[in-house]
Amino acid sequence: METQTLGTGHPTAKRPGNPTLEDLAVAAGVSRSTASRAINGGYKVSPQARAAVDRAVAALGYIPNQAARSLVTRRTSSIALVIPEPDVRVMMDPFFAIVITGISEALRETDMQLVLLMSRNDDDSSRALRYLRGGHVDGAIVVSHHKADSWAKSLAGTGLPIVFIGRPWDTSIDVTYVDTDNYEGGRLAAHHLASTGRKRLGTIAGPADMTVATDRLAGWTEGLREAGLQQGPVAHADFSTAGAQEAALRLLDDAPHLDAIFAASDLMALGVMNALIAKGYSVPDGVALVGYDNHAIAADTAVPLTTITQPIAAMAAKAAELLLQKLDDPAIQHPPFIYPAELTIRASTPPVP
Amino acid sequence: METQTLGTGHPTAKRPGNPTLEDLAVAAGVSRSTASRAINGGYKVSPQARAAVDRAVAALGYIPNQAARSLVTRRTSSIALVIPEPDVRVMMDPFFAIVITGISEALRETDMQLVLLMSRNDDDSSRALRYLRGGHVDGAIVVSHHKADSWAKSLAGTGLPIVFIGRPWDTSIDVTYVDTDNYEGGRLAAHHLASTGRKRLGTIAGPADMTVATDRLAGWTEGLREAGLQQGPVAHADFSTAGAQEAALRLLDDAPHLDAIFAASDLMALGVMNALIAKGYSVPDGVALVGYDNHAIAADTAVPLTTITQPIAAMAAKAAELLLQKLDDPAIQHPPFIYPAELTIRASTPPVP
DNA sequence: TACTTTCATGGGAGCGCTTCCACAAAGCGT
DNA sequence: ACGCTTTGTGGAAGCGCTCCCATGAAAGTA
Numbered sequence: 001m002e003t004q005t006l007g008t009g010h011p012t013a014k015r016p017g018n019p020t021l022e023d024l025a026v027a028a029g030v031s032r033s034t035a036s037r038a039i040n041g042g043y044k045v046s047p048q049a050r051a052a053v054d055r056a057v058a059a060l061g062y063i064p065n066q067a068a069r070s071l072v073t074r075r076t077s078s079i080a081l082v083i084p085e086p087d088v089r090v091m092m093d094p095f096f097a098i099v100i101t102g103i104s105e106a107l108r109e110t111d112m113q114l115v116l117l118m119s120r121n122d123d124d125s126s127r128a129l130r131y132l133r134g135g136h137v138d139g140a141i142v143v144s145h146h147k148a149d150s151w152a153k154s155l156a157g158t159g160l161p162i163v164f165i166g167r168p169w170d171t172s173i174d175v176t177y178v179d180t181d182n183y184e185g186g187r188l189a190a191h192h193l194a195s196t197g198r199k200r201l202g203t204i205a206g207p208a209d210m211t212v213a214t215d216r217l218a219g220w221t222e223g224l225r226e227a228g229l230q231q232g233p234v235a236h237a238d239f240s241t242a243g244a245q246e247a248a249l250r251l252l253d254d255a256p257h258l259d260a261i262f263a264a265s266d267l268m269a270l271g272v273m274n275a276l277i278a279k280g281y282s283v284p285d286g287v288a289l290v291g292y293d294n295h296a297i298a299a300d301t302a303v304p305l306t307t308i309t310q311p312i313a314a315m316a317a318k319a320a321e322l323l324l325q326k327l328d329d330p331a332i333q334h335p336p337f338i339y340p341a342e343l344t345i346r347a348s349t350p351p352v353p
Numbered sequence: 354m355e356t357q358t359l360g361t362g363h364p365t366a367k368r369p370g371n372p373t374l375e376d377l378a379v380a381a382g383v384s385r386s387t388a389s390r391a392i393n394g395g396y397k398v399s400p401q402a403r404a405a406v407d408r409a410v411a412a413l414g415y416i417p418n419q420a421a422r423s424l425v426t427r428r429t430s431s432i433a434l435v436i437p438e439p440d441v442r443v444m445m446d447p448f449f450a451i452v453i454t455g456i457s458e459a460l461r462e463t464d465m466q467l468v469l470l471m472s473r474n475d476d477d478s479s480r481a482l483r484y485l486r487g488g489h490v491d492g493a494i495v496v497s498h499h500k501a502d503s504w505a506k507s508l509a510g511t512g513l514p515i516v517f518i519g520r521p522w523d524t525s526i527d528v529t530y531v532d533t534d535n536y537e538g539g540r541l542a543a544h545h546l547a548s549t550g551r552k553r554l555g556t557i558a559g560p561a562d563m564t565v566a567t568d569r570l571a572g573w574t575e576g577l578r579e580a581g582l583q584q585g586p587v588a589h590a591d592f593s594t595a596g597a598q599e600a601a602l603r604l605l606d607d608a609p610h611l612d613a614i615f616a617a618s619d620l621m622a623l624g625v626m627n628a629l630i631a632k633g634y635s636v637p638d639g640v641a642l643v644g645y646d647n648h649a650i651a652a653d654t655a656v657p658l659t660t661i662t663q664p665i666a667a668m669a670a671k672a673a674e675l676l677l678q679k680l681d682d683p684a685i686q687h688p689p690f691i692y693p694a695e696l697t698i699r700a701s702t703p704p705v706p
Numbered sequence: 707t708a709c710t711t712t713c714a715t716g717g718g719a720g721c722g723c724t725t726c727c728a729c730a731a732a733g734c735g736t
Numbered sequence: 737a738c739g740c741t742t743t744g745t746g747g748a749a750g751c752g753c754t755c756c757c758a759t760g761a762a763a764g765t766a
Contacts, residue, residue, distance in 0.1 A: 018486070018488070020751095020752055020753085021752060021753060021754095022752080022753095025716095030715080030716085031715065031716040031717075032716080032717090032752095032753085032754095033715070033716055033717075033718095033754085033755080034714080034715060034716070036753070036754060036755085037714090037715090037754095037755095040754085044713065044714060044715085045714075045715090046713085046714060046715090049714080049715085063483060063486050063487050063488075064487065064752085064753075065424070065487070065488050065751085065752050065753070066487045066488050066489050067420050067421075067423040067424040067429070067488055067751085067752080067753090068420075068424050068721090068751070068752035068753040068754090069752080069753055069754075070420040070721095070753090071418070071420040071421050071424055071721050071722065071723085071751090071752080071753070071754090072720080072721050072752090072753055072754045072755080073721090073753085073754065074721085076420070078468070078489075081469075092447045092450040092451075092649065094445045096450070097445040097449070097450070098445075100469070100471075101471075104471050111480075113468065113470065113484055113489070114468075114469055114471075115431070115466065115467075115468045115469065116434075116453070116467055116468070116469040117466065117467075118453075118454075118457050118467075127464075130416060131466055133371070133416050134416050134417065134418070134419045135371070135416075135418050135419050135420055136419050136431075136466070241649065241650070241653060242649070270650075270653060271653075274653055296445070296594065296595070297594075297623075297650075300594060300623060300624075300627055301655075302654075302655040373721095373722055373723085374722060374723060374724095375722080375723095383745080383746085384745065384746040384747075385722095385723085385724095385746080385747090386724085386725080386745070386746055386747075386748095387744080387745060387746070389723070389724060389725085390724090390725095390744090390745090393724080397743065397744060397745085398744070398745090399743085399744060399745090402744080402745085417722085417723075418721085418722050418723070420721085420722080420723090421721070421722030421723040421724090421751090422722080422723055422724075423723090423751095424721090424722080424723070424724090424751050424752065424753085425722090425723055425724045425725080425750080425751045426723085426724065426751090427751085
């Protein structure tokens with residue numbers, strides 16, 4: 001390492017920049033303490049002092065220095081959304097977009113800001129961890145949590161309030177999470193397909209290292225059992241269209257006589273549809289198809305998609321809300337919050353002719 | 354389980370919080386100054402002192418308090434990505450996902466973190482502005498900039514380094530931006546459709562208050578002129594599938610004899626396709642279709658989509674890179690950085706029979 | 707009137723960190 | 737030997753803010 005850092009210009013010796021609280025106080029003709037109080041809710045501040053400060057704020061365009069503030073308050077007014085996903089494709093899943101907007105919505109009326117933290121590998125994930133532990137944020141929401149991720153354990157020790165979206169693997173320690181009823185979603189898919197008269201059902205499940213995927217699969221399996229159908233073939237994919245397409249091709253090689261497929265996400269259902277068409281199956285009469293998420297695109301495909309609808313935005317908003325509560329009272333305990341899944345029937349699952 | 358016992362281990366007495374630099378120094382047997390130097394690159398620190406500090410860091414799990422650090426350095430090690438979009442649907446555009454990943458990629462080797470700032474209306478946008486000016490971030494990247502947004506003006510005064518993705522409206526003040534050649538993209542679309550023998554061409558353009566949209570439209574218009582075709586009908590939509598679908602229906606009402614449509618995004622092309630099918634047109638033989646972006650989905654639609662490919666990730670990464678340079682040297686001037694657009698031909702634009 | 711209680715205020719002590727500065731200890735020419 | 741620079745070091749001064757506390761004024765109570 002050369003001595004590059006110190007060589008170049010030093011950071012603006014005198015700061016004509018933003019006015020400080022001191023400047024504000026002088027301009028308002030009060031003390032720094034009073035100015036501070038006036039700014040922070042005005043408790044124990046006379047109306048005239050408060051008005052003077054307000055005027056000075058406007059005149060100077062005063063904006064508090066957040067670093068100084070959080071140095072003493074130990075609050076940063078921002079929370080992190082941790083997305084431990086390595087791949088661009090996964091980020092494109094509308095799931096994340098909805099989660100982000102859901103959280104934003106919940107944060108609207110607060111002064112909290114959302115910091116997006118994407119980690120890609122062990123290296124980065126420790127970097128992300130450093131960030132979280134460095135006092136950068138007051139709390140974190142973790143989404144798309146994989147089995148190998150050690151967020152729960154690593155963060156539990158730090159005392160950083162944290163809420164998971166989607167049940168984490170390790171629920172032994174006290175973790176707060178919100179989720180949708182993925183088990184029931186899988187079950188609904190199985191029952192619905194059975195009710196249309198399909199007999200040979202397969203599924204493209206999500207990654208085996210995510211509870212959201214295993215739960216849907218478990219529900220699906222149970223649904224098949226309840227319907228008196230035999231267990232069909234299962235292939236795992238990564239929730240992406242391309243991944244599912246490939247998985248579906250494998251699945252169809254192994255089990256060419258399927259008459260229905262349940263894909264654990266709408267994006268994956270698209271991939272399955274591509275695979276089916278490529279293989280010459282007719283959809284939906286030859287092979288029926290059920291997706292998951294009720295993504296906007298599900299209604300607009302060539303064959304509109306029957307799918308499992310889940311309130312992702314509400315769930316994300318709830319996660320944010322729970323986190324805010326935890327920030328308020330770190331000792332608070334939240335039971336898991338599970339949203340229902342429901343079936344949305346479209347053209348991709350007609351009754352058997 | 355109502356037991357309020359403190360079963361979960363917590364050494365949280367009063368403030369066992371993170372160890373401070375002072376603690377570190379004591380543990381390493383050096384002064385606070387030396388510990389600080391050792392941590393920050395080790396300039397003018399003896400190897401043994403440095404080793405001692407490193408050991409102490411590991412032993413204590415020391416992580417610097419970012420607030421204290423940035424209070425004095427006036428650096429926060431994070432930059433904001435500002436997305437002035439009010440609507441969930443827009444967030445779902447893969448464009449943003451790619452931008453985010455592109456920026457993340459560029460930031461990988463730095464210790465910079467990305468803060469996502471979404472603003473929804475005037476109220477929030479001033480909140481976002483406060484955030485930016487509050488010393489929360491070292492710089493900002495603004496994407497999806499609308500005409501009415503006053504980011505450029507508002508931020509120019511603060512001295513906050515800022516880079517736009519997509520040419521901003523007001524380039525009078527010195528703004529840095531990266532973009533793709535939207536004009537050329539529009540032109541390519543027109544020329545390609547003309548070359549297939551289409552004569553009556555319409556377009557679904559993006560919002561009239563975004564340069565990215567007006568540039569594509571201008572290029573399209575010029576392309577038509579160059580090809581000797583008459584100007585066709587134009588409808589504007591908001592880059593969403595649903596919006597484009599509606600716009601396309603209007604467009605087709607006004608001009609039912611179109612034999613080709615250029616949609617200014619792939620998502621909008623999907624909407625156009627839906628509208629065409631709903632209206633009983635045959636795609637692509639009756640009406641050819643060109644999209645924009647080359648989104649993953651463009652290749653997977655029922656009729657694979659001819660589209661304009663643009664290097665969004667590269668552009669976003671470049672924006673981040675330029676911003677980092679500006680952080681290093683605020684005085685640096687960057688000329689606009691424009692990436693090329695290129696045509697990707699698929700099945701949606703066959704030659705006229 | 708004398709007293710307690712409330713309220714508003716400013717002084718001052720940090721929060722944890724970087725960095726200026728003085729200073730001692732080498733290095734190294736002559 | 738002598739100056740001279742180079743290097744490593746610790747002390748101390750803040751960065752801008754919050755908040756405890758002492759102080760005095762106003763208001764309530766006797």
